Amino acid sequence: MAITAQRSIIGITAIGSYTGAKGGPYVKTSWGLTQPAGATVRHNTNVVEQNSGQSIVVVHSFIDSGSAELEFGLINGVLETLRRMMGLATGALVGDLAGGTPTMETLTVNASGLGAVEQSLYITTPGPAGPRNYYFPHSAVRGLPELVQARSGYLEPRARFAIYPDPATLDLYWIEDSP
Numbered sequence: 001m002a003i004t005a006q007r008s009i010i011g012i013t014a015i016g017s018y019t020g021a022k023g024g025p026y027v028k029t030s031w032g033l034t035q036p037a038g039a040t041v042r043h044n045t046n047v048v049e050q051n052s053g054q055s056i057v058v059v060h061s062f063i064d065s066g067s068a069e070l071e072f073g074l075i076n077g078v079l080e081t082l083r084r085m086m087g088l089a090t091g092a093l094v095g096d097l098a099g100g101t102p103t104m105e106t107l108t109v110n111a112s113g114l115g116a117v118e119q120s121l122y123i124t125t126p127g128p129a130g131p132r133n134y135y136f137p138h139s140a141v142r143g144l145p146e147l148v149q150a151r152s153g154y155l156e157p158r159a160r161f162a163i164y165p166d167p168a169t170l171d172l173y174w175i176e177d178s179p
Helices: 079-085
Strands: 014-019 027-030 034-051 058-074 119-126 131-143 158-163 174-177
Touching: 058 119, 058 131
Parallel strands: none
Antiparallel strands: 014 027, 014 119, 034 058, 058 158, 119 131, 131 158, 131 174
8 A cells, every 4th residue: 555644755875786686685785975966867758749730739749768867976986986887897996905905906997898887776765664775777887977086175976877678577667665
């Protein structure tokens, strides 16, 4: 049964990648803290309108095609985060600064590897009765992060991901509200 009481939904709790099929269970990997603007899901449509010769008013219209994209920014500029936001393969990053014996990390940004990795992304926000989760099963980098290094600001990368439909179900994404 749908909840009929109104509750404002504000904020963002987590963003990252996941593995698992629709309905769960999911294994989530957080990508770190988001910028205050959080995340935005944009829906783009191409509408075809039918007009008649007797009127300037549209007689009918339908959606010819559509797409969606997800945009977000993080306050975490570590190389693993940048690798994910550029859609690079795991092998593009070598070394481990956080390991037991830290080693130098190197992220190799190869032109042919940019956006090559399809990712399953999620967003967690507060929901009407508990957490709300948005799941995007097929996505690829559409806009690379801008890397601004300045004396007066932090490195806060933003990226855009194209959301593609699941080949079997045509689902672009789904939203789950938990108690």
